[in-house]
Amino acid sequence: MISKEGKDMKPFVVNFSDIGIDFKGNHIVRKYNDIKHIFKTTDPTLERENPVIYEVFEGPIQEKEGELMFLITILYPGTVNGEFFMTKGHYHTVENTAEVYLGLRGKGLILCQTKKGEFEAVEIGPNKVVYIPPFWAHRTVNISDEPLIFFAVYPAHAGHDYETVEKEGFKKRIFRGDNGILFVEQ
Amino acid sequence: MISKEGKDMKPFVVNFSDIGIDFKGNHIVRKYNDIKHIFKTTDPTLERENPVIYEVFEGPIQEKEGELMFLITILYPGTVNGEFFMTKGHYHTVENTAEVYLGLRGKGLILCQTKKGEFEAVEIGPNKVVYIPPFWAHRTVNISDEPLIFFAVYPAHAGHDYETVEKEGFKKRIFRGDNGILFVEQ
Ligand SMILES: [Mn+2]
Ligand SMILES: [Mn+2]
Numbered sequence: 074m075i076s077k078e079g080k081d082m083k084p085f086v087v088n089f090s091d092i093g094i095d096f097k098g099n100h101i102v103r104k105y106n107d108i109k110h111i112f113k114t115t116d117p118t119l120e121r122e123n124p125v126i127y128e129v130f131e132g133p134i135q136e137k138e139g140e141l142m143f144l145i146t147i148l149y150p151g152t153v154n155g156e157f158f159m160t161k162g163h164y165h166t167v168e169n170t171a172e173v174y175l176g177l178r179g180k181g182l183i184l185c186q187t188k189k190g191e192f193e194a195v196e197i198g199p200n201k202v203v204y205i206p207p208f209w210a211h212r213t214v215n216i217s218d219e220p221l222i223f224f225a226v227y228p229a230h231a232g233h234d235y236e237t238v239e240k241e242g243f244k245k246r247i248f249r250g251d252n253g254i255l256f257v258e259q
Numbered sequence: 260m261i262s263k264e265g266k267d268m269k270p271f272v273v274n275f276s277d278i279g280i281d282f283k284g285n286h287i288v289r290k291y292n293d294i295k296h297i298f299k300t301t302d303p304t305l306e307r308e309n310p311v312i313y314e315v316f317e318g319p320i321q322e323k324e325g326e327l328m329f330l331i332t333i334l335y336p337g338t339v340n341g342e343f344f345m346t347k348g349h350y351h352t353v354e355n356t357a358e359v360y361l362g363l364r365g366k367g368l369i370l371c372q373t374k375k376g377e378f379e380a381v382e383i384g385p386n387k388v389v390y391i392p393p394f395w396a397h398r399t400v401n402i403s404d405e406p407l408i409f410f411a412v413y414p415a416h417a418g419h420d421y422e423t424v425e426k427e428g429f430k431k432r433i434f435r436g437d438n439g440i441l442f443v444e445q
Pocket of ligand 2: 413
């Protein structure tokens, strides 16, 4: 029995595949115009076409302590004038909560930073597990030419603080360079 | 920087592959003679050869609140007189803690039960995510002819209560049947 509200949740299995994920929870879609302010520049073509930059398929989990949220994110390839497509990024509202990513497809970077000013960029991809300790904000960047797909797990009560990141940004932006990627101080 | 003890843990990535997992944490190996008491019968050949039944590769995570443990388990194929190889199984000591499994290879069942007597068997395999809610004991059974490999995440402070399962067992045992698998009341 799968219930987002039910108190008597039983163990359950959900399937995913390349052609359709059915996680039975929220499906969050972020289009370019929803998040264009996170990029350094704007692109009128993207504004007109308004493509999906990423989408998130959540499991049917209540946001309460003891439960674990799981999800799959698909972050599409592309750039805004050379700046790679990325997620909004967030701190957890309940700051002492970690997150674990498992890469499934594609190649990306997880940008991480603390309120004390520490910054790390960690690679994600198939056969890689990324650990984001408590207190670290995280944003994902697709640095490949295919969809970046990853699985993530975090405590369901963690909550999302997008505001701090919107105000302060991440220390570095990731651009396509002539011979790879460029880290640009924001 | 990866540190099991360090207070200033930074985000990090670890790799796994078919030929060698390097999660940098504990490597737990359970051989037949270590766990033979969990099976209904004994097998003298297995006692003599003492094969590895399963092994667990843990991430380098401190067992404290806020952190998430991650691991990969390899449960080998085989039976003890028809009873499929399985893990010991446990409740979490901190009972209000869930666990998430992602199947990577092979095919198995997660047996789950509560102290109230509820029982569920849920299939695990590639492209399947299994959710084990708080308060549910869990044991994995390999019902295929190849290694069952899965990724798991749970709160690092959860702890393992193996004793309750050793005393009470799981409600059902899984045997190889003529046309598939047999659930046998224990
Ligand atoms: Mn998060
Ligand atoms: Mn467990």
